Amino acid sequence: MTDHSHLSRTLRRQPKQQRGKKRVEKILDAAATVFDQVGYEAATTHQIAAQAGTAVGSLYQYFLDKAAIFKAMELRHTERVKAFWAQMSTPEIIQLPLRQMIHALVTAAAELFEQPVSRIVFVQFYTAREIFQSIDESMTQEAIDFLASLLHQRNLALSEARCSLLAEVCVHSSNAVILSALRNPDLAHRQQLMHQIEDLLVSYLGPHIGDSRVENVMNVMICPHCQSSQVNKNGFRRGKQCYLCKDCGKQFLETVCPG
Template sequence: MNLKQNSLRRQPQQKRSQERVERILDAAAIVFDEVGFEAATTHAIAARADTAVGSLYQFFPDKLAIFNALELRHVDRVYVIWDKLLRPEVIQLPFADFIHTIRTQFQKLFEQPTSRIIFVQFFTSPTIFKNIDHSFTQEAIQFMTKLLQTRNPALTNKRSQLLSEICVHGINTLILLALRSDKAHCQEIFIEIEILLKAYLKDDIGDEITNNNSIQPWEKLAQLYQLNSRQSLILKYAAARPEITIQNCEAMFLDVSRRTLQRDIKVMLEQKLLLPQGNTDRRCYRFNRELPNL
């Protein structure tokens, strides 16, 4: 999603103009948050941005165009959080810290007027949206599925998909309740969200399941052979199951090409960490449990 292509009437060429656009968006988020989209006016937004309304119209034809630009800002911020949560240093946290990190990342996101107003409006006035629809919810479910399977590769696709659907739809409902509440009650609800997630996900990605607190054979090998984070997670998956396929790897790493994943597997085949099975058409791999380092 590109702000330049979707929302602006005129592209800001100079740094000062770019800063003015950002000020307008910041001001609009605050005004929308305070009085709602319907009651907001371009004059109120311009006044909050400390700029002339004529300057606002140079970049945005109306308040709807400003709102649509805020949609893109929200999406970009969500993507940044998703990227952070998928990093190995987060995935490998103890379970309680892992869930706490998820909660705090999204609570901080919704402390910002932009994301707060976009989220609430999506569930109350979806027809004004141009850049976000229900496919973004499905994208969130796909992200959650990837997050859960990365933490516990032994989870089946069916189980992780179900967990993700319950988490995303359930938490969205609670976040909407929180954002419609006063500040103190909002904080209470986010804390309860963390408690709920810990209780719901413990049996599938808790420390007892993922063994984050002890060194597993695959971890020793990953350290010994200096595997990268992606290769380490593939090896972890293979160690937890009878076999692994390239399709399993693609499900774990949706944004990584098959060729890159094949190179990762080739590295581990050469080091005899994985052993090939089957013919070329139905090739799969298994974890080598007979290595002397185990």
């Protein structure tokens, strides 16, 4: 998914040059600032244009009204979140020691919410749900599914139901702390709250996907035919994870792996 794939569909006019694309991004960031300062209801397109340093006529070239701007912000945030999930779903991240893995997740999330558009969209979702046009509760469920997948990959012995339950607790508790952090004007305290998420998740998940658990998973992920550890996931069969050995080319299910 490119950074402009879905957003481009909401624009009245497609920016063809880099200058136009930068102007659209500037308008979205300006809108985030204005919504933060005066609220969505009180904000006007003239205020947004002034904050962006552009004429209101230029704003209307791309956006029909304030609602269209906010919808574009929703789509921009969604694209960034999905890019974040893809970035965090690599074996290099999943197989890190637990503290390092959680640190990578929390750090990437903090960087995501440093962007004005994502910060405001996240806060507004919990304070003014009625203005949203594309984001709904299904995105929270996607976040739970994303984390549940990571948990299962770290400990294949955990059932899907257990992974989903653990992930649900992690997502909802993390979102509550993130919301508190993003609404706090004190940057230092905001950073402290984000760091507490790391401690919270490490403590909660340690008994289920701690480093000893990862060692067991690594033993499982060995080809039973040639004993190679160079294996890739290759879909599911009969409800079990299937692997493909890169060395011998044979496939196997997790239930027949040694360990």
